Amino acid sequence: MATKPKGRAGTIKEPVITLSAGPVATYPAVQRAFAAPVQYDFDPWFQDFYEQVAKKAAKAMRVRQPALILQVEPAPGIEATAASLISSNDVVLNLASGVYGKGFGYWSARYHKEMVEIEVPFNEAIDPAAVKAAFKKRPDIKVVSLVHHDTPSGTINPAKEIGKIVRDHDALLIVDAVSSFAGMDIHPDDCYADVFITGPGKCLGGAPGLTLMAVNDRAWKHIKKNKKAPFASVLSLTDWKDAWSKEKPFPFTPSVAEINGLDAALDLYLAEGPENVWHRHALTAKATRAGIKAMGLALWAKTEAIASPTCTAVRVPDGVKDSDIIATARAQYGVVFSSGRDQTKGKLIRIGHMGPVAEPIYATVAVTAFGGALRKLGKKVDVGAGVEAALAVIAGGK
Amino acid sequence: MATKPKGRAGTIKEPVITLSAGPVATYPAVQRAFAAPVQYDFDPWFQDFYEQVAKKAAKAMRVRQPALILQVEPAPGIEATAASLISSNDVVLNLASGVYGKGFGYWSARYHKEMVEIEVPFNEAIDPAAVKAAFKKRPDIKVVSLVHHDTPSGTINPAKEIGKIVRDHDALLIVDAVSSFAGMDIHPDDCYADVFITGPGKCLGGAPGLTLMAVNDRAWKHIKKNKKAPFASVLSLTDWKDAWSKEKPFPFTPSVAEINGLDAALDLYLAEGPENVWHRHALTAKATRAGIKAMGLALWAKTEAIASPTCTAVRVPDGVKDSDIIATARAQYGVVFSSGRDQTKGKLIRIGHMGPVAEPIYATVAVTAFGGALRKLGKKVDVGAGVEAALAVIAGGK
C-alpha cells in the first residue's frame, strides 16, 4: 500500500481529511507562519513581536490586558492554573459534566482545602440553579472550576449564567474554553471568568503547544496571596505574568515557532471576523447533527441545545465498536474522527468542526464517511438521507 | 462576508475544496518544497540538483534520457514543440477530438507545409482506424499530433493504438499527456511518442510553470534538420537539450522554485507507487461518474469507456447555466469546479480528480456540491441517490 512522502518519517499514508476533536487541521497560513525564521528570544525584534502577539490574543479574547501565554498545551496550562490559583485555604466547587470537568478535581485535590462537586451525567450540562444552591449551602466556596465545552462529551455548559452566579458570590471562576473559544461566542468577560483558558490548537486552527489565558486582577491577587504558588517552575503563572512586555525577560525560552504560528492564527480569526467564524462552526455542526439524525443515529448530548457547535458527539450504535468505525472511515475514505476519552470512550465518536474544517461541506463529508463506515460494518444506514438532511440545513444557511 | 488572510492580497475568501481541471490543489509536501531556498543556478549544488530532478522525471516517465524541462507551463511548451519540430517540409496529421487537439493545428499552421486533420465531435475519441486510413491516403504524413486527454472534454484518446500505427508508418508522434500522465498508465514508450509532453501542475499535484518532456532521438534528429528551428529563444527545445547535465550551462535562468516543487512532486509519485496513484484517480473518477448518473445527469463523454480517470465532464442540464452552477457550488460549499473551454464552454462542467483530490471521498464531495448547486438553482436532483451510488463504487474498491 501507499507510503510516506520521502523526507518525513512514518510508513502509513497520511489522512485525507481530518475531522478530529483536536489537534485539528491547521490553516495553510498558519503552516506558512510556522516556517518563519526562529528569532532569538532576547532580540528586540522577538520581544516586540511577542508583545504584539500577546496583545492580539487579548484582542481576540476581548480583554484589555495582554494575554498570558504559557509555553505548554492547555492540559498542563490548566494544571498550572490549579497549582497557582488554588491555595490550601480554598474551598473549590468543581463542576463536572464530562471527563475534563471531572479530571480537574484531581488536580485541584493537590492544592485545595476541600472540594465540593456537582456532577451530572456526561451527556448533560451543569444547571446554573445547582451552582446557586451550592453557594447557598457552602458560602465559603472560593474557587469554581468550569469546563465550557467538555470535549470528550461534545457538550456545552451555560458559562455565562454560571459565571454571573459565581461573581455574585465573590468567588473566583476558572473557565476552560479550550475547544470552544474562537468557534462560538465566548470570552472571559461575558462569562465572568477570572482565569480563562484556551489555546491555538482547536477552533483557531493553529497547532497545539501553547496555552492562551486571560487572568484578571482578582485572580492575580489571589495567586499573590497563595504562598505555595509555584515560581521558577513550569507550573507557575506568576513567572509569565509580565513576560508579554518587551521590557521584561522571559522566565524560560518561549516556543518561538509556536508563537509564529499563533500570530497567523489570530490574524486569520480577526481578519475573517469572529462572527463569521462562529457562524460557519455553528452551521457545520447543525448540518452534521441533522445528517447524523437522518441516518437514524443518536446524538450523545441529551438535548441538542447543549450540543457543541465545534464538535458533534455521536452515540456508538449497538453492535459495532467505536474503534472499528474510526478505522473503517480512515481506511475507506481517509477521513479521521475522534473516539471518546475515559468514561466516554467506546460510547461515542466525535466529529470535530474546528478551524479550517468548520465549513459546511465537511458536514456532508462527515455524514458520508460515518454512514459509509457503518454500512461497511454491516449496519443499515441511509447515507443518502443523511446527506440530504445536511444539505437542507446548509441551504437554510443558519 | 469573510475576507482575506492578512499578508496575502485578495479580498475574496479562498475556496474550501478545489476540484478543478488544473491548476490543481498541490500536495502539502510540494508546498513545503516551494519554500526551499532559491539557490543560484550556476552553483554546483543547483546544477547537480537539476540533473537529479531531470533524471527523476525521466524515471517517472519511464524513459532513460533525463527529461527535457522547459521553464514554461505546458501550453507554451507545446507551442515550442510545434516551432522546433515541424519544418516547412512537413505534412502534419492533426488529430482533433477536442479544443486542445483542434488548437494544435493553429500552432502547426505557422510551421508546416500542409496539414491533414481528423476531427471528431468533441465528446468522442479518435478512431485508430481513421489514422490508419489517413496514412494510406497520405503516406507523406511526417508528424502526427495527438492530445491524449483533451481536458476541455474530459475524454481519452487511444494513444497506444494510435502510436503503434504512427510508428509503423515511420512518422513522428507528439503526445500531449499533460493532464493524464501520472493519473493513469501512460508513458512515452508505451504510446510510441517521439515527443511526450506533460507538466507538474495536474496529476502530479505540483504547480504549473514547467513543461516536462521526453524527446527521443528520432525527434531530436528531425529538429536538428529543421533549419528554422528556434534557437536562443523561449520557443527552442534545442537550447535546453543538454541543460539537464550538471556540466552544461542553462540557456537562460531556470525557474528555481518550480524545480524545487517538481522534485517533491516526483518524490511523492514514486514513493506512493504509480500504480497506487493511478488506482485512486480511477476509483475517484468512477465513483464520481456513478454519482453523477444516479442524479439523472449526463456525462459529456459519448461512452463511459472514453471518460477520463482524471477529470469528469458533466453535460450542463437544460435550463441552467454552467456559470451559475459553478458560482453556486463555490458560494454554498466553497467547492470549485471548472467550466468548459471555447467550443465546450457552456456545455459541460469539469470535476477534476488530480493529485491530492484524486481520493474517493472527493467523489462524494463533488456529487454533493454539484447536486446541491443544481437544486439551489431549481433543478430536481436526488443528491442522496448520487452519494449512495458513489459510495457503492468506493465500497467495491475498484
Add this chain to the structure above:
Amino acid sequence: MATKPKGRAGTIKEPVITLSAGPVATYPAVQRAFAAPVQYDFDPWFQDFYEQVAKKAAKAMRVRQPALILQVEPAPGIEATAASLISSNDVVLNLASGVYGKGFGYWSARYHKEMVEIEVPFNEAIDPAAVKAAFKKRPDIKVVSLVHHDTPSGTINPAKEIGKIVRDHDALLIVDAVSSFAGMDIHPDDCYADVFITGPGKCLGGAPGLTLMAVNDRAWKHIKKNKKAPFASVLSLTDWKDAWSKEKPFPFTPSVAEINGLDAALDLYLAEGPENVWHRHALTAKATRAGIKAMGLALWAKTEAIASPTCTAVRVPDGVKDSDIIATARAQYGVVFSSGRDQTKGKLIRIGHMGPVAEPIYATVAVTAFGGALRKLGKKVDVGAGVEAALAVIAGGK
C-alpha cells in the same frame, strides 16, 4: 564530506551564503509565500489576487497601469518584447555597453528593418551625447534599447539622461532594468521608458520565473500597428495585456506559485520603504568596493561612478583563474560569487548585493571570502585592510 538533507535531491552541500548576481537568495517571507496553496487560476479568488498583485507591482514601479506580468523569467521576457514591439519597418538603435546590451541586437535582428548600434568597451557606460549624435545622423530611429544595469559588467548606464533624449526624438525606449530596479532609484517614468522590464528574482529578493513590465500607451500603439506581433504565443505581449484584470481570462495558465512569491516580495519592498531598500544596496556596494580596493584589487568598472549599487564586478587579478577563485571561496567558506558571462567571462568576478544580502555585513563577508580565496591561491592580499576599509564605509553610514 557533508551531504544533502534527506528529501531534497542533490549530493553536494548547499552553499552557506550566496552573493550571486541572480538568482539571489530569497527573503524568508518570499519562501513562505511560495508555500501557499496553489489556487485555480479561473477561480475568482485568484483572478482578484492576480489583479491586486499586478497593481502592487505597478505601485512599486510607480506607474498607474497595472503591471504586465509575463510567465517567464526576464530573458524570454525581453525576447518577447523584441518580437512584439519591433516591426519590419523599424530602425533600432541598440546601446551596447555589455553582454546583455550587445545580445539584444541579436533578438532585434529577427524583427527590425535596420539597426544602428553604439558600442562601448564593456567596462564603460553609454554616453548620452552619443545617443543624441545618433539621432542627429539617423532621425528615422524608431526604437531604442538600453540595458540599465548590464549585469555581466556590473555597470550602470545613465538611463534618465538617455531616456530624455529618446523621448525628445519621439522614439520608443526599451529599458532592461532587471537587476537594478528595486535596488536603486529607477522607474519607468523617470527614465522615459516605453517598455520597462524587470523581474522578482534580483533586487526584490524573489525567485526567477516571471517578468514584470510597464508598457505605456505609446508602446501598445506601436505593438498594435505591428502586423507580425505574435499572438497566441509565449512571445506575445498582447496576449497578456489585459490579463491583469479579474474580469479577463488568462491566455494560458499563469505560474500561480510564482505569483504567490511575487506578492510577498512586493509587500516587503513597499513595507520597508524603497528608499531604505536602495540605501542598503548602495551602502553594501560601496563598502564592498572599498574593501576590494583596499586589498589591492581593481574594480572592473572604468570609473566608480558607473559601478552598480547592486553588483560589484572585480577584475580577476593576473595569475589566477576566475573559476578557481569561485571554487575556493565556495569550498573554504561556503560563499558563492558569480563569474562573468561571454565576453566578460574569465575577466571579472561578480559579487551580488541584491535583496536580503544587500546588507552591509555581507560586504565584509564578500571581502573576507574573496581575499581569503585569493590568498589560498597564492596571491598576497591584505584581507584585514580590506575588512577595515569596508567597516569604515559602514561606519560612515552612506
Add this chain to the structure above:
Amino acid sequence: MATKPKGRAGTIKEPVITLSAGPVATYPAVQRAFAAPVQYDFDPWFQDFYEQVAKKAAKAMRVRQPALILQVEPAPGIEATAASLISSNDVVLNLASGVYGKGFGYWSARYHKEMVEIEVPFNEAIDPAAVKAAFKKRPDIKVVSLVHHDTPSGTINPAKEIGKIVRDHDALLIVDAVSSFAGMDIHPDDCYADVFITGPGKCLGGAPGLTLMAVNDRAWKHIKKNKKAPFASVLSLTDWKDAWSKEKPFPFTPSVAEINGLDAALDLYLAEGPENVWHRHALTAKATRAGIKAMGLALWAKTEAIASPTCTAVRVPDGVKDSDIIATARAQYGVVFSSGRDQTKGKLIRIGHMGPVAEPIYATVAVTAFGGALRKLGKKVDVGAGVEAALAVIAGGK
C-alpha cells in the same frame, strides 16, 4: 527606519545574522518541516511518526531505547527531571561551574534530602578529582547533577571523566547537554549519564519547545521507587515513559508541529554525519577565539581548553557595557549576540556557533561585528588583525 514585513507582527527590523547562544537560527529544512500539516495525535499516522522520531532521536544520541520527548523546552525538562528523579531520601551532589549548574541546586532543593555542592568560579570547570573527593567524604551521595556546557559561561565540564567516577560510586548522574549535544562528541553512554538532557533548539538547529532525553533503566528504577514522583503532571517523566510507542496513548497532546521540526533536524544531523557537524562547530569556535584574541580581547574561559566549541564567551572590556556592544552590533550590522545570564550578565558576551551558523565564515562575521561595535563605542581594536587570525585558523582547516 526599515519596518516589518506585512503579515507578521513586530515593528522592528528582523536581524540579518543571529549568532545567539540559543534559540538559534534554524536550518531552512527545519523551517519547511514546521510547515507540514498538523496531524491528529491519535491517528495511526502520527503515532507511527512519533515513534520513528523518538527512535531517530535515540539514534542521534546513540542509545537503544527510543528517546523520551517532553513537550517543553529543556529548562522545564530539567525541572521535571529533578521532580521525578530526586526523592526525599536522596543526597545530591550538585556540580556548579556556572549559572545553570548553580541553578539546578534550587530545583533540587525542592525534592532532595540534602545537597553537597562543588562550586568553582564561573569561568572554570569542575575538577574530576573534586568529585572523587566528594564521594570519599560522602559515600551516601545518590544523585549527581552536571551541566556539560554551562551556556552562560561558554565552558565545558569533563563529563566523561566525571561520569566514570559517578558510575563507579553507583550514584545516578544527570547530564544537561542541552547546548553541547550535536555540536560536539557527547552522548549519554560515553559520559555514563543516567538521565541525559538535550533539545532541538541549539546545535541541532531546530526550534525550542521540546526536551530530548535518554533515561536509562537505572534512572527509571529510581523514579519508580520515588513515591512523590509526579504523575498526571507536566513535571512527570513517568507519564511520557512509553509514549514513544505507537501502541501507547499520549498523556497529553504532544506539540505536533515541534515534532515535525525535530524530525527534520535529526535527519539533517544524521545525513550530514555527526563528525562533520562537530567539526564545523569546533572550527568555527576556534577561528572565533583566534580572532577575538587577535583583537586584544580576552576569552571568558580561564583556559582555552575548556572553551566551548558551540559558544564563545568574550570578556566585556573595561569601559564599555555589554548591552551597548550588543545593541551596536545589532544596529550597525544586524548581527545578534547574547549577553551573559545572572552572575555572568554584564561580564561577558556570547557568540553562538550552533546549527546553521556553525560555519567558519560566521567566525569572521562575529569578529567583524564584535570588533566593529567596540570601535564604534570608542575602543581601539584591530579588526583587521582579528579577521586575519580567524582566516588563518580556517585555512588550517582544523
